[in-house]
Every structure is written in structure tokens, then in C-alpha cells.
Amino acid sequence: MGETRTNIDLVFRNGLKNYEVLPPPEAWNSIRPAIRAGQRPLLVILRIAAAAALLLSVSFFAYRLSTRVSLPEQTELAGIPDQAVLAGSPDQTVPAGSPDQAALAGSPDQAVLAASPGIQSPSVIMYPDTGETETEENNSVAKLIIAQADSAVYGELTPAAGSRIIQPVATGRTVAEMAATAPYTGIDISLQELFRTDNEEIAAENMKSLYSPAVSETGRKTGKWRISALVSPTYYTSFYSGDDEFMSRLMTDEQPGFSYSGGLALAYSINKRLSVQSGLYYSSFGQELSGITSFAGFQAYDYAKGNRNFGVMTTRGMVYTNNADVFLLDTRNENRIVTRYTRDYFDPSKADLVYVDNSLHQNFSYLELPVVLRYKLLGRALDFNLIGGLSSNILINNSVYAAIDGGRYQVGRTEGMSMFTFSSSLGMGVEYNFPGNLSLNLEPVFRYYLNPFSETPALKVHPYSFGIFSGISYRF
Amino acid sequence: MPEIKNIINGCLKGSRRDQELLYRRYSPRLYAVCLQYSDNDEEARDVLQEGFIKIFTNLSNFKHEGSFEGWMRRIIVNTALERYRSRNRLYMVEDIDRIPEPFVDPGNEDYSGLEATDLMDIIRMLPPKYRMVFNLFALEGYSHKEISKMINISEGTSKSNLARARIILQRRVEAFTGIKKKVLNG
Incomplete structure (x- = not known):
């Protein structure tokens, strides 16, 4: 008999060992789009985040570079070659502060720059055609102002004045005054250095103008308060800090499920760069417990009074059934289920049970109260913010279910969950400001939970998450 | 490549x-x-x-x-x-832990005439519950304990299903071989 068994097994095993059949051509056509749609969500999110970060960084540096590199070009575009600005020869220079200097300047206004005690000018250059003077050191300032004013301030000048576009500086007006009359005020922060002056009053005024909300380059209104509505798909995962093998095995059988977070935030600007934000968020996340097969119809065989027939050990805590009709079977790791209805006692295959699902789903919902500090790294049409803060989270929903035909078959809940958890977050925010009060936000945020979700000391599993919040803000 | x-x-x-x-x-x-x-x-x-x-x-x-x-x-x-x-959500598998196995002459049948397509046809004629166990045991090399977990049956059921599958396959292979021989020999 044994020989027969071996024989027939071998006939099939050997006969079918290298058997191949070409699948129907349409099979690949169905697989191809599904692979594209089913690419690992984390990988896709990370790729998008990395691409966005790279793009923003490149744009930022390109912009910064262009503001510096383009100065000479802009000077030429303005129709004034460098030589014109630097016109004159050493012969035409006079010592700074000499009586001749004021005379060469032609007018008291024009003399401000050259004769100002705040300007360290080793020499003064005279423009033969206008009689204007300029110091060599401040040629850079002159060039800058030419560049900044080429399209705007230049228009204000009267040809009769013949003062060329050096006049804005020579008029002795502060940057704020100039900016107030010019539609373009894109003066870069780095130019502070170029406005070095010992005249503290002018310096302070110029610095003030650079950050003045009244001269915001996008024409947006800036208020102290801001309310935002934000939402984010979130990827949750966790790591285990202990060395228990069983816990490690539990973690391998748990996969993160669909998670999201969203809510309203209210921010108050402490100063131009720093703001504090709080709000109320709702977040939902879950995980799948693979290999826990559930069946319905067990109530007919269960004569116990209680509903908690099964307990399933998870890294979040113990799942207890509260549905007397459910029967659970661990098809991967038999140690996960704690029950008196073991396979020796009850065999679901011999009973009239209905198969429901081959995995359980744990779902948790939290109300989050964050306190976040937001530091503006760069404020332009696109604001770049560094975000960091803490959040206290309150567990408001905790359920475990099995999926059946698109619906949920309630199984129980996870016991031993911490009611309150605290998390820290760190992120980078990009804010696009529309003219007016509205802005669009995109904030990739990494969050780490400071205390484990479970109150059980042995379950030292620290979750962390990554989400990209997007939403709209209103300033007032 | x-x-x-x-x-x-x-x-x-x-x-x-x-x-x-x-x-x-x-x-x-x-x-x-x-x-x-x-x-x-x-x-x-x-x-x-x-x-x-x-x-x-x-x-x-x-x-x-x-x-x-x-x-x-x-x-x-x-x-x-x-x-x-x-x-197969409704499992109503009869408890056939000990079924009598009919006598099958082990013999030294030559099955070399059978091609893979024939074997595939024969195996697909098996009832699903027998086919599953036979495939998993004879072709994939799983034990009865593993099979019992994989398809939610008892080990005894797995063994009996395998035994029945073998008997059916043996008969069909013999029948197939006989028919082929007859066709080939005229």
C-alpha cells in the first residue's frame, strides 16, 4: 500500500514538476494597472515628500542666487553700464567729508549719502554730467538701488533733474520711503549687509522696512491671528524597544491600516517669525492582525454566559471579543489567541460556522490637542516654516472588527489602552500666500509618541507616524 | 537573459x-x-x-x-x-478519520505514457477538498498538521481526504493509461 502511495504521488510530482501553460494574454493587462495603483503607499508618499523638499530647496537656493547674481545684469538692463556708476577717476575724487564734497554733490539732498557721517566713505566719485557724487564703497549700494529701482523708481525721476537713477539714494530717503512709492519692493533680507551704516536711525528704519507688514510684497494682509483647516493621510508604524521574541513575532503579524488626521488650528503670531498654534484634531488609525481567521455563527455552540470568549494578544494590548457569535482561529501563531475553545475542544470545520475574514482590524480614534511652535524661515509669496510641538491625545474610540463584503463585522475592543498619550512632532511647512487673507498650506510632519499606547508595561511599543497635512488658512 | x-x-x-x-x-x-x-x-x-x-x-x-x-x-x-x-465558508466536512482504504494493486504500472496535460486533467477532476489536500501534501510537501491549519480542517480529515484523493487518482491514471494504450495499439 505504501508503495502505491509513493508511486501515485511521484507520478504527479514528477509529471507536473516543470509543467508550464501560457496564461491568457488578458491576464497581464489586468495585472499591470493594479501594480501601478497598488504601489506601496509609504514609498509613494516618501517619494512625493522627497521630490517636494528637493524642488523647494532648489527653488529657494536658485532664488537666493538669482537675487545676487542678477544685480550687474539688472544694472545693464537699466541702461547704465557699470562704468557709468563708477564714472570718474581717482582724480575726480575728493576726501570724504571735505567741504568740496557738498559742493560737488550739488544739492543738500544729494549730499546726504556722500556726506553722511554714517557712511564710511574713503573717497567720493563725481559724475561729470550731473555733478553727483558717490563714494566707492557705496557704489554697491548705488548699484543695488539701481537694480531695485530700475523699473519702478526710475519712472519717478524727471529727466530734467538729470540725476539719473542714483537719485533715490541721493535724496536721502529711507528704504521705507522709497518702497512706499514703488510697487516693487522685493528687497532681499541679505541686503542688510549692504545697508550697513553708522546712522542708527536710518539703519533701523531700513531694517524695519524690510520686515514691515505694511509693505508685504504680495500685497497680502498680515494679521496676528490665523485659523487653518488641515487634513492629512497618515502612515503609522511602530518600533519595539524590548528584546522579547514573542513581541517581535507579534509585530511582524501586524500591518498598519488606513489612517488619517485632520482638524482646525488657531495660530497667534508672537512676532514676524514666531507663532504659536493650537487647535483640535481628530485622528483615526488602525492596524491589521494577519492570520486571525474569524467565523460567524458560534453563538449556537456557545453555552457560556459571557461574551469574552476569545482574547488576542497584540502589541497595542489584548483584544477581547464582545460578540458572542464570533469564533477566532489563529492560523499563523497559535500563541496569540487565549481561549477555552481550542481546536481540541471545538473544530469550526465541523460546525456550521460562516467564514468571515482571515484577519482582524484594530481601529483607534483620538482627539488631539496640539501646541505647536512655528518658526518662519523665509517669508515671501511662499513661506517656509519649521514646525515643532507637543500634543496630548485622548482616546475616544477603540474597536476591533473583521471585514466582510465591504462592511464591518464587530468583534470586540482592545483592552489596556492608555486613555491619554503624548506625542512630539517635527515638520516643515510650506505656505503659499494668496493676495488677501487666504493661504494654502502643505506640511510634512513626523510624529513620535512619547508613551506607548498600551498601559501594559511589557508592551513597550512606541508608535510613530508620518503625514502630509494640507489645508487652507485665513489670517485676521 | x-x-x-x-x-x-x-x-x-x-x-x-x-x-x-x-x-x-x-x-x-x-x-x-x-x-x-x-x-x-x-x-x-x-x-x-x-x-x-x-x-x-x-x-x-x-x-x-x-x-x-x-x-x-x-x-x-x-x-x-x-x-x-x-x-467554502460553510464547512460541513464529515468526520472520516478512519475510512477503509480499498485494495489497490501496487503493481509496476508504467505511467510513462502519461503527459503532463493528462496528469493536470486528472488532478482537476478531483473534488476540491481532495484536490487541495493532495496538492498541498504530495506536490508542495506540507504536513497534515500544516494543511489542517491552511484550510481549516482537522488533521484526520486531511489524512482521509488524501487517502481518497490517492484512490481516485490511482483509478483514473490506470483508466487513462488503459485508454491510451488501446488507442495507441488500435
Whole structure:
């Protein structure tokens, strides 16, 4: 008999060992789009985040570079070659502060720059055609102002004045005054250095103008308060800090499920760069417990009074059934289920049970109260913010279910969950400001939970998450 | 022909060409496995599609430590089993732990005349519950304990299903061989 068994097994095993059949051509056509749609969500999110970060960084540096590199070009575009600005020869220079200097300047206004005690000018250059003077050191300032004013301030000048576009500086007006009359005020922060002056009053005024909300380059209104509505798909995962093998095995059988977070935030600007934000968020996340097969119809065989027939050990805590009709079977790791209805006692295959699902789903919902500090790294049409803060989270929903035909078959809940958890977050925010009060936000945020979700000391599993919040803000 | 490691790496990077290359290389063999576990061609195609989607989405989990084909085969078999389990939600398997095995002459039958297509046809004629156990035990090498967990039956049921499958297969192989001989000998 044994020989027969071996024989027939071998006939099939050997006969079918290298058997191949070409699948129907349409099979690949169905697989191809599904692979594209089913690419690992984390990988896709990370790729998008990395691409966005790279793009923003490149744009930022390109912009910064262009503001510096383009100065000479802009000077030429303005129709004034460098030589014109630097016109004159050493012969035409006079010592700074000499009586001749004021005379060469032609007018008291024009003399401000050259004769100002705040300007360290080793020499003064005279423009033969206008009689204007300029110091060599401040040629850079002159060039800058030419560049900044080429399209705007230049228009204000009267040809009769013949003062060329050096006049804005020579008029002795502060940057704020100039900016107030010019539609373009894109003066870069780095130019502070170029406005070095010992005249503290002018310096302070110029610095003030650079950050003045009244001269915001996008024409947006800036208020102290801001309310935002934000939402984010979130990827949750966790790591285990202990060395228990069983816990490690539990973690391998748990996969993160669909998670999201969203809510309203209210921010108050402490100063131009720093703001504090709080709000109320709702977040939902879950995980799948693979290999826990559930069946319905067990109530007919269960004569116990209680509903908690099964307990399933998870890294979040113990799942207890509260549905007397459910029967659970661990098809991967038999140690996960704690029950008196073991396979020796009850065999679901011999009973009239209905198969429901081959995995359980744990779902948790939290109300989050964050306190976040937001530091503006760069404020332009696109604001770049560094975000960091803490959040206290309150567990408001905790359920475990099995999926059946698109619906949920309630199984129980996870016991031993911490009611309150605290998390820290760190992120980078990009804010696009529309003219007016509205802005669009995109904030990739990494969050780490400071205390484990479970109150059980042995379950030292620290979750962390990554989400990209997007939403709209209103300033007032 | 590109190395399988290169193809896998290409797939992980999202290369459409490598994905198709991998599919073209392994789908004939894996489709044969699907046919082995399915009632009809349509179901086999569905298992193949579902299985390949799992293969591609879980490719990063393959650690290059064992046979890649074996890894894919396990995914395909598990996919087929999932479908089998979901289709057979109502389990009413009779308790046939000890069924009498009819006498079958072991003999020294020459089955060399049987081709793989014949064997496949014979195996697909088996009732699903026998076919599953026979495939898992005789062709995949799982133990009765493992099979019992995989398809939610008792070990005894697994053993008895295997015994019945063998008897049916033995008879059909003999019948097939006999018919073939008759046809060939006129």
C-alpha cells in the first residue's frame, strides 16, 4: 500500500514538476494597472515628500542666487553700464567729508549719502554730467538701488533733474520711503549687509522696512491671528524597544491600516517669525492582525454566559471579543489567541460556522490637542516654516472588527489602552500666500509618541507616524 | 537573459519593462500551479492575477535567501487557498478519520505514457477538498498538521481526504493509461 502511495504521488510530482501553460494574454493587462495603483503607499508618499523638499530647496537656493547674481545684469538692463556708476577717476575724487564734497554733490539732498557721517566713505566719485557724487564703497549700494529701482523708481525721476537713477539714494530717503512709492519692493533680507551704516536711525528704519507688514510684497494682509483647516493621510508604524521574541513575532503579524488626521488650528503670531498654534484634531488609525481567521455563527455552540470568549494578544494590548457569535482561529501563531475553545475542544470545520475574514482590524480614534511652535524661515509669496510641538491625545474610540463584503463585522475592543498619550512632532511647512487673507498650506510632519499606547508595561511599543497635512488658512 | 536579481531590483524601482519581464518569465509555470488548484480556467486566471499583484507589491519582502520561484509559488498557492476558503465558508466536512482504504494493486504500472496535460486533467477532476489536500501534501510537501491549519480542517480529515484523493487518482491514471494504450495499439 505504501508503495502505491509513493508511486501515485511521484507520478504527479514528477509529471507536473516543470509543467508550464501560457496564461491568457488578458491576464497581464489586468495585472499591470493594479501594480501601478497598488504601489506601496509609504514609498509613494516618501517619494512625493522627497521630490517636494528637493524642488523647494532648489527653488529657494536658485532664488537666493538669482537675487545676487542678477544685480550687474539688472544694472545693464537699466541702461547704465557699470562704468557709468563708477564714472570718474581717482582724480575726480575728493576726501570724504571735505567741504568740496557738498559742493560737488550739488544739492543738500544729494549730499546726504556722500556726506553722511554714517557712511564710511574713503573717497567720493563725481559724475561729470550731473555733478553727483558717490563714494566707492557705496557704489554697491548705488548699484543695488539701481537694480531695485530700475523699473519702478526710475519712472519717478524727471529727466530734467538729470540725476539719473542714483537719485533715490541721493535724496536721502529711507528704504521705507522709497518702497512706499514703488510697487516693487522685493528687497532681499541679505541686503542688510549692504545697508550697513553708522546712522542708527536710518539703519533701523531700513531694517524695519524690510520686515514691515505694511509693505508685504504680495500685497497680502498680515494679521496676528490665523485659523487653518488641515487634513492629512497618515502612515503609522511602530518600533519595539524590548528584546522579547514573542513581541517581535507579534509585530511582524501586524500591518498598519488606513489612517488619517485632520482638524482646525488657531495660530497667534508672537512676532514676524514666531507663532504659536493650537487647535483640535481628530485622528483615526488602525492596524491589521494577519492570520486571525474569524467565523460567524458560534453563538449556537456557545453555552457560556459571557461574551469574552476569545482574547488576542497584540502589541497595542489584548483584544477581547464582545460578540458572542464570533469564533477566532489563529492560523499563523497559535500563541496569540487565549481561549477555552481550542481546536481540541471545538473544530469550526465541523460546525456550521460562516467564514468571515482571515484577519482582524484594530481601529483607534483620538482627539488631539496640539501646541505647536512655528518658526518662519523665509517669508515671501511662499513661506517656509519649521514646525515643532507637543500634543496630548485622548482616546475616544477603540474597536476591533473583521471585514466582510465591504462592511464591518464587530468583534470586540482592545483592552489596556492608555486613555491619554503624548506625542512630539517635527515638520516643515510650506505656505503659499494668496493676495488677501487666504493661504494654502502643505506640511510634512513626523510624529513620535512619547508613551506607548498600551498601559501594559511589557508592551513597550512606541508608535510613530508620518503625514502630509494640507489645508487652507485665513489670517485676521 | 538578465539576472533575476537585476529584474527584481528593476521591479522595485518601478521599471515597467522589468515587471513585464518577470511576468513573462514565470507566469507559464505559475499559471500551471493555478490550474492545479482551480476548478476552471477563469478561476485560475483570477488566482494568477491576484497572486502576481501580491508578488509585485511584496517584492521588497523577498530577502534573496531562498528560491525566488519557490517564494512566488507559495504566494500563488496561498492565494488559491484564500479563494478556496472564502468560497467554502460553510464547512460541513464529515468526520472520516478512519475510512477503509480499498485494495489497490501496487503493481509496476508504467505511467510513462502519461503527459503532463493528462496528469493536470486528472488532478482537476478531483473534488476540491481532495484536490487541495493532495496538492498541498504530495506536490508542495506540507504536513497534515500544516494543511489542517491552511484550510481549516482537522488533521484526520486531511489524512482521509488524501487517502481518497490517492484512490481516485490511482483509478483514473490506470483508466487513462488503459485508454491510451488501446488507442495507441488500435
